[in-house]
Structure formats: C-alpha cells, structure tokens
Amino acid sequence: xxxxxxPSSRPSRPRRWFRWLLALPxxxxxxxxxxxxxxxxxxxPFTAFMAxxxxxxxxxxxxxxxxxxxxxxMERIAPSLPVSMVAAEDQNFAVHRGFDLAxxxxxRAHNRKMVERAEKRGRPVTRxxxxxxxxxxxxxxxxxxxxxxxxxxxxxxxLEAWYTVLIEILWPKHRILEVYANVAEFGDGVYGGQAAxxxxxxxxxxxxxxxxxxxxxxxxxxxxxxSAQKPGPYVQRQARRIQRQVGQIGGTAYxxxxx
Numbered sequence: 001x002x003x004x005x006x007p008s009s010r011p012s013r014p015r016r017w018f019r020w021l022l023a024l025p026x027x028x029x030x031x032x033x034x035x036x037x038x039x040x041x042x043x044x045p046f047t048a049f050m051a052x053x054x055x056x057x058x059x060x061x062x063x064x065x066x067x068x069x070x071x072x073x074m075e076r077i078a079p080s081l082p083v084s085m086v087a088a089e090d091q092n093f094a095v096h097r098g099f100d101l102a103x104x105x106x107x108r109a110h111n112r113k114m115v116e117r118a119e120k121r122g123r124p125v126t127r128x129x130x131x132x133x134x135x136x137x138x139x140x141x142x143x144x145x146x147x148x149x150x151x152x153x154x155x156x157x158x159l160e161a162w163y164t165v166l167i168e169i170l171w172p173k174h175r176i177l178e179v180y181a182n183v184a185e186f187g188d189g190v191y192g193g194q195a196a197x198x199x200x201x202x203x204x205x206x207x208x209x210x211x212x213x214x215x216x217x218x219x220x221x222x223x224x225x226x227s228a229q230k231p232g233p234y235v236q237r238q239a240r241r242i243q244r245q246v247g248q249i250g251g252t253a254y255x256x257x258x259x
Contacts, residue, residue: 032143036166039142040175043071047183049141050191057189068195074178078208079252081193082181084217086254087245088238090134093177094257098135098168099161134180139163141183173258185223186216200229210246214239 050067057065074082086093092100132140139160145152167176186196193205196216201208208216212228218238219226226235250257 032163033166033170035143036163036170039179040171044142044179044183047142047191048144049183049185052145053189065189067189067191068199069183069191070194070198071182071192072194072205074174074181074255077181077193077205078213079255080210080213080246081205081208081216082177083246083249083252083254084210084213084242085181085184085220086134086177087249088214088217088242089132089137089220091245091249093134094173094254096133096135098133098164100133133164135167135176136160136164137184138176138180139167141185142179174255177255177258184220186219186228188224190223196228210243211239214242214246217242 046067046069050069054065054067090096090100092102140156143163144156144159146156171179182192182194185191186193187199190196190199193208193216197203197205197208197212201212215228215231215235218231218235219228226232228235231239
C-alpha cells in the first residue's frame with residue numbers, strides 16, 4: 001500500500017511504539033543468546049561487576065583505582081584452585097543443571113533457624129547461608145549488578161535465572177568453571193586466580209599451592225571483608241574445611257569428570 005498517497009493508511013505512532021514494545025523481549029532474548037554463545041569461545045575482556053566496581057571507585061573520587069584482571073586458560077591455573085572453588089561453593093556442580101534445589105532448601109532451613117535464634121537473643125542476623133551455584137555466580141558476575149533495592153534485586157534474580165539457563169545449555173561444565181576461576185572476586189578489585197596469585201604471592205596461578213587455593217576459595221562469600229593473603233581465624237578454619245572437602249570430592253582428578 002502507498003502510504004504517501006493515502007496518509008490515513010499509515011500506522012499510527014502509538015501503534016508503532018506498541019509493536020516495538022512487543023518486539024523488545026524477543027530482541028533481548030536473541031541478543032542474550034548471542035552474548036552467551038560468543039563467550040563460550042571468546043574470553044571476556046571484563047565483566048559487569050568489574051565495570052560497576054570501577055564506576056563506584058570513580059564516584060568516590062578514587063581516580064587511581066585499577067582493576068586487577070589477567071585471564072588464564074584452565075591449563076595455566078593450578079588444578080587445586082577450581083577444585084577448591086567447587087568444594088567451597090557448589091559440590092553438586094557436576095550434576096545439577098544450574099540450580100541446586102536441595103541446597104536451596106537446606107539454606108532456607110538454616111537461615112530460618114538463624115533468624116529465629118537472633119530474634120530470641122535480640123541480636124542482628126549474621127552469616128546467612130546462600131545457595132547460588134557456580135553457574136549462577138558466573139551469570140551474575142558477567143552480566144548483572146548487585147541489586148540492593150528490593151525491585152532491582154528481584155529483577156536481577158530473574159535475569160540471573162535466564163542467563164544461568166543459557167550458560168548451562170550453551171557451555172560445557174569445564175568452560176563454566178574456567179570462567180568462574182577467572183572472574184570471581186578474590187579481593188577488592190582483584191578478579192580471577194592469576195590476578196590474585198600475582199597480587200598476594202607474586203607468582204602465577206599455575207604455581208598456587210593447595211593451601212593458597214583453599215584460602216582464596218574461603219574468601220569468596222565476602223572477598224572485600226576477608227583476606228586470603230593475611231587470613232584471620234575464620235578464613236583459616238574455612239580453608240582447612242575446604243581442603244578436607246576437596247579430598248571428599250576426589251581431589252584434582254575431579255576436573256576430569258567435567259570434560
């Protein structure tokens with residue numbers, strides 16, 4: 001139809017906007033699928049969390065703040081580090097499909113008890129247990145934000161679930177763990193095993209000892225609060241527990257089950 005000869009036949013502006021709004025979810029889905037598919041083969045040059053930390057530092061006037069990040073393929077990282085991360089964060093990593101429902105239920109029961117105990121004592125709740133899998137952590141670190149406000153937090157959770165599903169479908173487990181070992185935060189502005197090894201012990205990630213790897217894994221819940229380089233009692237206890245759990249899941253031979 002010739003819109004120029006018949007102006008009344010042109011789609012109205014509200015209708016065009018409505019069509020675009022209907023198309024947005026499909027465009028987002030296509031773009032996010034392409035994102036995740038590309039990152040199966042291309043190592044990420046940075047992550048959303050890194051960018052957010054840089055903007056946070058600049059907003060506070062810390063113009064000299066720099067991110068420490070240096071990608072290393074899995075073969076150039078000591079096997080003890082990724083295995084320690086699995087032992088500390090997600091022991092069902094090899095068998096779940098992105099979400100560990102049993103761990104979620106255990107975390108809920110534990111947190112419920114902690115809240116009840118804190119209310120009886122009139123104290124604030126401390127050390128609530130999370131149940132995020134490594135796949136969820138990768139999705140959050142790569143693509144999302146912290147989301148402290150209730151509305152943005154729930155929006156982030158929805159996007160995190162979507163990206164987690166995509167990662168599990170499009171990436172092998174070995175790739176998921178490789179990315180996590182490279183983008184996880186091990187200290188303020190220190191991302192990945194190589195940057196942590198260089199920053200804390202002046203060596204490459206391939207030379208990390210099992211004790212050092214366990215200490216790095218031990219700080220993952222709160223890497224800006226705890227130190228792997230100068231571990232306090234909590235990190236030391238957690239590191240010893242992680243080393244025991246590494247043995248329980250099969251040691252470094254565990255990585256062969258992911259190929």
